[in-house]
Amino acid sequence: AWLRICERLKDEVGDVEYRMWIQRITLGALDEDEITLYLPERFLRDWVRAQYGQRLQSLWREESSSVQHVELKIDKKIQRINEQTHRAVERQVEVASTATIGEMAHDDAVALEHDELPAFASNIEMRNDLSVPLDRRFTFDNFVVGKPNEFAYACAGRVADHPASPGFNPLFLYGGVGLGKTHLMHAIGLKLMSRGNISVAYMSAEKFMYRFIASMQSKSQMEFKEQLRSVDVLMIDDLQFLIGKNSTQEEFFHTFNALVDAGRQIIVSADKSPSDLSGLEDRLRTRLGCGMVADIHATTFELRISILEAKAKASGTPVPPKVLEYLAHKITTNVRELEGALNRLIAHADLVGRPVTLESTQDVLKDMLKAHERRVTIDEIQRKVVEHFNIRLTDMSSARRARAVARPRQIAMYLAKQLTSRSLPEIGRKFGNRDHTTVMHAVNRVAELMEQDPGLAESVELLKHMLES
Template sequence: MDGALKATPLQTPPPIPEQQVALPQEIIVTAQGESTTTQPSPPEAPPPTPAESGEGNAESAIQAAWVKVRDHLRAVIGAAEYDSWLKRLGAGPFVDGELVLHLPSRFLCDWVRDKYGARIKALLAQEEGSIKRIAFKVTPRTKAARQAGKGTKKVDPQSDGAEDTLFPEVEQAPDLLATMGEGAFAAHRAGQDQPAHGPDDPGVMFDPRFTFDTFVVGRPNEVAYACARRVAESPATPGFNPLFLYGGVGLGKTHLMHAIGADLIERGKVSVSYMSAEKFMYRFIASIRSQSTMEFKRQLRSVDVLMIDDFQFLIGKDNTQEEFFHTFNALIDAGRQIVVSADKSPSDLSGLEDRLRTRLGCGMVADLHDPTFELRLSILVDKIKGREELVPAAVLEFLAHRIDGSVRELVGALNRLIAHAELVGRPVNLETAQHVLRDLLAAHERTTSIEEIQRRVAEHWNVRVTDMISSRRVRTVARPRQAAMYLAKQLTPYSLPDIGRAFGNRDHTTVMHAIKAVGTLMAKDAEFRESMEMLNRLLG
């Protein structure tokens, strides 16, 4: 039938996704008669698979380790320095034993990696053994993130502002060059901050190599050593506060300061803050930048002993000098000890304010002179203890004679020889030492004079220089005199008559006879020949 309705098959409606299914509402009447509409809880999600659970546990462990390391760094380096450099440091992801650390600029990335990278890696490995490596990555903050960061998010006043997640939001750090100046920043980056132990640097110890027991005492440094021991035993003693140590590079100033600090800490009940003058300046500037100058002042003025190394760095930095001046006065007035080191005495430090110069010189000023030959040799003997078979005594005397400036250079030369002996598997001799240290010896090269030859020969045979130019003919004097004439002919451009005149106006034939006699004796006497060869290397 045309007018009849055609029967069409019923179509099944498409299934509603599970998350879109409307759940029945429940009406709950409160005690006050008010009604509220609530939505029942959706069905519980199935438990995670073992693989998912393992990943979550690993991520939680890494996150917990990172939080501990971050808190430790903040405590160790101080709030001002942490906020300047490490506050924006984020961590994650962690893949195949490597944890990626994020910073918002290449400048910050390079700085943090060079300055703190090794310490961060060690701390992370200590907290979580699965962390084998770290990598630094530049992750600039996006525009959306910056705009989102301008919201009203509340921050815990006890927090440092960093997220407790593996992916904290990072923000662009202001360039420190704009605050410190390029020259100051370069000096800070090149400087070596020494270990410290104080109220804002807990857990960081002084260098264990630098103690009073390992300091070799001689006439050039005995006064400075005695003053340092007095301060360590009884801080703030009248007449020894402040203690000002000065001397050239590598003479032991830093060694004594570390020895003082370590000894004070070992005795206990004393807070010590030790830093270089450069670091003092940096932390002062950082406190201004982070608006925490009062905290900076409180930290430094609450210690029992303040130690500032390389004070000459503050020359020409008037604002930092002003801050140190007030810190100095506050500590002295409170009966606290101050120890300062520099390369010159207070009176010779041009560029310091007069009021600061006079205060630095009002206590005990002790200098460390260049080490004598005997002290240099004693230092080498002390350093070689237990490994005497690697470097014989003749080589130690050679080093003590030829490297007469910085003790640091002297010890460095010895370390090079020890390393060479251990690598090649045999002791070094004079020829080997001269070859291995040829660059260092060339830097100490100088023109040899007849007077120098006489002095060295007299020292070696334990006679007086005046005996060598006298008319005495006893064998104990004649043989060193002849040896000196021989060396003068070999090592100087002087003629035979000139050499004769330098040895008490002797005739040139006497010099000729001496040269011939020494040559004959060297061929017969191995011990004498070895002495002559050593003197030749020392003077040549």
């Protein structure tokens, strides 16, 4: 019966409302005359009761005439788990002394293996505004809504209008690259700030980590913590970056709890759902999934067309529908690429002073696909070959003639000729200033050997494949 009721409600209220509210109900006790439904938060319970209470009751009555009353309760179990986490969290905060945090941060800095880090870190002015500036174009109005993103859009809108409602805190947005996560986060921030006195901090998880480490190195971690804990809304983009960065995760976890406990809104994006982000600590994943989790799916052809139409219109340059269809067919990966292709077409049309046509589009796109092709460098080829044959890099330019180094050297020259657009003299220069005739000889010789020796041919093909992928 409950399933039928859910299905009917879904039809009545639509997918978005359904996922936002109804789907969070858990079926409890079924008595003769009373049905008990649970919701994880008081706020959600009150909302569902106000919006859908009557309807739930009448639907139950239709299923079973003996039902007198539908009771909506808060799910104590989930509540208790929440409280336990809170208490555990408080203990953690007390235990974590400054010294250990400092050491852990060092591990993250090492894990990062980022050469520029020390220079970068010391450049950070900790007194600076915490947030990275928001992109003014990333508004709700400029976001094109379709089936794949309507739920995330609705959730983002809801949080922008009512920040820190318990059932929506944190808001966790996830989906593939270039599907609009950052856009939606900025849209939330812009809308909140347009309504006045509210402090919003937006930054990537990467930036969060840099700042955290920088605050350690400049001994201003208290200041960093205080700044973070003083915002009304904290948005962290691309959280998957924190995988394997354990002390930064730890710091984020504490920040997260402090803010949520203080009734501030947290918004996080990632490329996967909390449960699929293995590599994040369990307790962090659990808390990330406690609010609203909204996914953005890959675009459909329809959505791509709508987006292209909107962007073409905004550009002011007329683009024929045939061209938009062509683009929506060709570029299916993500919205960023789609946008990039359209922008190129328009820029090209402006430059040559001719309108966008299907022919010009095919031409320009061909160039674009070519530019996307991976370019292999001679250095890369040399490194791969040296690694494969277990010789030294210096042997690539040395004068040694021993077969064990001369043959790999010839193979590297052959690959350089095949995989790059370098001329014979240019290749020769990269191999210890050898003459172009030497390179030509090497290229021919390897081709010959490949025909005679299937084992060698296979090695060369394998190298080629590895270099090209």
